Amino acid sequence: xxxxxxxxxxxxxxxxxxxxxxxxxxxxxxxxxxxxxxxxxxxxxxxxxxxxxxxxxxxxxxxxxxxxxxxxxxxxxxxxxxxxxxxxxxxxxxxxxxxxxxxxxxxxxxxxxxxxxxxxxxxxxxxxxxxxxxxxxxxxxxxxxxxxxxxxxxxxxxxxxxxxxxxxxxxxxxxxxxxxxxxxxxxxxxxxxxxxxxxxxxxxxxxxxxxxxxxxxxxxxxxxxxxxxxxxxxxxxxxxxxxxxxxxxxxxxxxxxxxxxxxxxxxxxxxxxxxxxxxxxxxxxxxxxxxxxxxxxxxxxxxxxxxxxxxxxxxxxxxxxxxxxxxxxxxxxxxxxxxxxxx
Amino acid sequence: xxxxxxxxxxxxxxxxxxxxxxxxxxxxxxxxxxxxxxxxxxxxxxxxxxxxxxxxxxxxxxxxxxxxxxxxxxxxxxxxxxxxxxxxxxxxxxxxxxxxxxxxxxxxxxxxxxxxxxxxxxxxxxxxxxxxxxxxxxxxxxxxxxxxxxxxxxxxxxxxxxxxxxxxxxxxxxxxxxxxxxxxxxxxxxxxxxxxxxxxxxxxxxxxxxxxxxxxxxxxxxxxxxxxxxxxxxxxxxxxxxxxxxxxxxxxxxxxxxxxxxxxxx
Numbered sequence: 016x017x018x019x020x021x022x023x024x025x026x027x028x029x030x031x032x033x034x035x036x037x038x039x040x041x042x043x044x045x046x047x048x049x050x051x052x053x054x055x056x057x058x059x060x061x062x063x064x065x066x067x068x069x070x071x072x073x074x075x076x077x078x079x080x081x082x083x084x085x086x087x088x089x090x091x092x093x094x095x096x097x098x099x100x101x102x103x104x105x106x107x108x109x110x111x112x113x114x115x116x117x118x119x120x121x122x123x124x125x126x127x128x129x130x131x132x133x134x135x136x137x138x139x140x141x142x143x144x145x146x147x148x149x150x151x152x153x154x155x156x157x158x159x160x161x162x163x164x165x166x167x168x169x170x171x172x173x174x175x176x177x178x179x180x181x182x183x184x185x186x187x188x189x190x191x192x193x194x195x196x197x198x199x200x201x202x203x204x205x206x207x208x209x210x211x212x213x214x215x216x217x218x219x220x221x222x223x224x225x226x227x228x229x230x231x232x233x234x235x236x237x238x239x240x241x242x243x244x245x246x247x248x249x250x251x252x253x254x255x256x257x258x259x260x261x262x263x264x265x266x267x268x269x270x271x272x273x274x275x276x277x278x279x280x281x282x283x284x285x286x287x288x289x290x291x292x293x294x295x296x297x298x299x300x301x302x303x304x305x306x307x308x309x310x311x312x313x314x315x316x317x318x319x320x321x322x323x324x325x326x327x328x329x330x331x332x333x334x335x336x337x338x339x340x341x342x343x344x345x346x347x348x349x350x351x352x353x354x355x356x357x358x
Numbered sequence: 359x360x361x362x363x364x365x366x367x368x369x370x371x372x373x374x375x376x377x378x379x380x381x382x383x384x385x386x387x388x389x390x391x392x393x394x395x396x397x398x399x400x401x402x403x404x405x406x407x408x409x410x411x412x413x414x415x416x417x418x419x420x421x422x423x424x425x426x427x428x429x430x431x432x433x434x435x436x437x438x439x440x441x442x443x444x445x446x447x448x449x450x451x452x453x454x455x456x457x458x459x460x461x462x463x464x465x466x467x468x469x470x471x472x473x474x475x476x477x478x479x480x481x482x483x484x485x486x487x488x489x490x491x492x493x494x495x496x497x498x499x500x501x502x503x504x505x506x507x508x509x510x511x512x513x514x515x516x517x518x519x520x521x522x523x524x525x526x527x528x529x530x531x532x533x534x535x536x537x538x539x540x541x542x543x544x545x546x547x548x549x550x551x552x553x554x555x556x557x558x559x560x561x562x563x564x565x566x567x568x569x570x571x572x573x574x575x576x577x578x579x580x581x582x583x584x585x586x587x588x589x590x591x592x593x594x595x596x597x598x599x600x601x602x603x604x605x606x607x608x609x610x611x612x613x614x615x616x617x618x619x620x621x622x623x624x
Contacts, residue, residue: 235466241453242460246444252408253513254433254461299448302468 021297025310029087032314036083036321041329042074049075082214082324083317085278088226089211090285090316092275094308097286098293099233099268102240102301103261104171107294111272111286114178114265118185119150120276125189125203129196136213139206140221140277146185147273154181155265208333209280211320222274229271230309236264237302244299282335284342285312291346360435360516360549361386362407366415369402376402378573379415384566386420386516389543389550391564393557393584395594398570400553401441401521407551408438408519419517433461437510441522441553447495451486451505452477454494458512480512484538500531504538511542518542520552524559532556536563557610558603561585569593581608 016024037053038046044067051065052075067075096111104113112118123146127139158177193203239260242250247257272286293307316334319341323334362384369377377399384390392400406413409424409432417424419435427435437458445454458480459473469477481487484504489497497505503523510518523539524532540563542548554560560567561581568578571593577584585608587600596612603609 238463238468241449242457244444244446244449245457248405248410249438249440249444251410251429252433252436252438252440253457254428254430256429294448298450298453299446300453 016296018297018300018303021293021303021307022310024296025293025307025314029310029314029317032317032321033083033087036086036317037075037079039321039325040074040079041324042071042078044071044075052076077216078214081216081219082211082320084219085214085222086211086317086320087313088219088222089275089279089282090289090319091309091313092226092229092271093282093285093316094289094293094312095230095233095305096268096272096275098290098301098304098308099236099240099264099271100286101290102243102304103264103268104175105244106171106175107291108287109175110284111268111275112281112283113175113182114269115150115154115181115185116147116269116272117150117276117281118182118189119153120144120147120273121207121281122146122150122185122189122192124206124280125192125199128202128206129192129199132199132202140218143206143280144273144277147276148269150181150185151178151265151269151273154178155262157181205333206280207335209282209335209338210323210331210333211279212324212331214278218278222278225270225274229267229274232263232267233271234305234309236260236267237300237305240264240301240305244301280333280335282316282338284338284346285316288342288346289315360420361418362390362517362549362551363418364403364407364415365418367403367406367417368414369399369406369411370414371402371411376573377406377413377570380568380570380573380575382566382568382575382578384549384551386549387543387547388566389540389552389564390566390568391560392551392553392568392570393555393560394570394576399573400570403570404438404519404521404551404553408432408436410438430461434513435515436517436519437513437515438519439506439510439521439523441525443506445494445502445506448493450491450493451497451508452481452490454505455481455486455508455512458509461513476514477512480508483511483542484508499526499528500534503527503531503535507535507538507542511546515548517549517551520550522553522555525555532559539563557585557590558608561610562605562607585610 038049048065048067051063052067052072055063055065093111100109100111100113101107120143123142124139127142131138154177158174161177162173193200242253242255243257243260250257289312290304290308292311293304297303297307319337320334323332323337326332365381366379367377368375368379380403382390392403394400402411405411407417424432455477456469459469459476463469481490484507486501486504486508489501494505524535527535539550543550567581567584569576569584576593577589585600587598590596590598590610597615599611599613601609601611
């Protein structure tokens, strides 16, 4: 499939997913009235009459729509961050939670729930955001310091290993904190599994600036990631500065993943599976993989969240369970059809 | 046409001097081949010329000190092809050749019409246009080497630095690739610096040979003056005859010791 066709298909997928999500939910809204209300919102100059009563309108515009938009943002950011990391590390098995990002977010959220529980619900996202970025910063600094004393010439493997070490350490600290405060296990656990049930326009506007900046930076570095694919030495011979590119892409990916995780909790599989699907659709060039990952990730998470809130309606499944339930078999399918797992 | 000169170039890797005060020069449009036994410092010297390892001494490109050039500027002048280039298997030939335009693109620029034209011209020159949409993993050894040279050529360099460009090829493909390089040198006026492990082949294509041993220059000059049996025997610890081939170039033929000397009898 050409890159342009693939992008068109992915955009269409996102639109369809968003529409499905807007029409489906625990509250039984009249589909025709819902459609009329949506069109009226999008194009008020048409003065379309809608029979949706004020309560249903509130459900649609204050509960469902912010959740759809937030789901799209979170899914797009996670997939984009995963693709960015995969490009930087020249390794298709890396995901958005690498380098201590997930472990840091988990520790941050746990500390906030256990020690700052009285300070209100806004504290947890902030703590998860700060924890995630701190985790990546520590892993990156450790890896950069270690790679100066190693035989691994380009430092990529050292960085990944440092990320694993830092991640394990942060998870250990988190477990320790949690063991000392067993009354919070339920709250922490449900955060870790991920949910968009608290979605609001306020959350959307909070993460939007980070989402825009990190996505723009990543989308603008697709060509640089393609050059990095030939290795640091050849990239330098082409006049690039691989270390600088790596630092910029890691920072942008970390920011994207942290802002997603802060409002959604830990959602697995999106950051690793979606870039693979993008690659299968339009080839390995990151100039295509990055925008495709953003669109497909957004659509995928909106659909996954729709399942999470409707399968056991009115109860909700954790969205992390849905993405893994759909994602794991999808991943096996992708691996089956992958000719080259390595680069 | 770019003159390339190295004066007293020294490279230290892991506290070991690998290249020791090497001086050599190649005139614009010339072909300089670095020869010498394994570990003599040939590849390291070529990497120093490409600006990929720190070095002492001076390397000049048309009398401009290479250390004063920015990475991109140097990359526009010199195209470097390592012995084993990394070929992302799923990238198409066209996408791969486009990477050669990198030194000409601004930080956030995307390749434009001129870049696509240069890529098209480079692919046509190396005769890989018919594979343009094929992934690199599905090329044969000779096709792959042509794709790599097309990438080097796409950057419109003035000199090519080739580290063992034919080490993976059979004799027919080796000749084909070296003839292509020689053709580029002649029509585009490209200066060529290459390492070549086959001494006969080095003498056939290069106009200047520089023989390195343990990081030092032990001989340099025309093939006829450098490729002599006593020198090769002492530097390589080999036994060879040097004869004159039908094309007038020296041919270095290995000679086997009499068997009783090879197999020490108990």
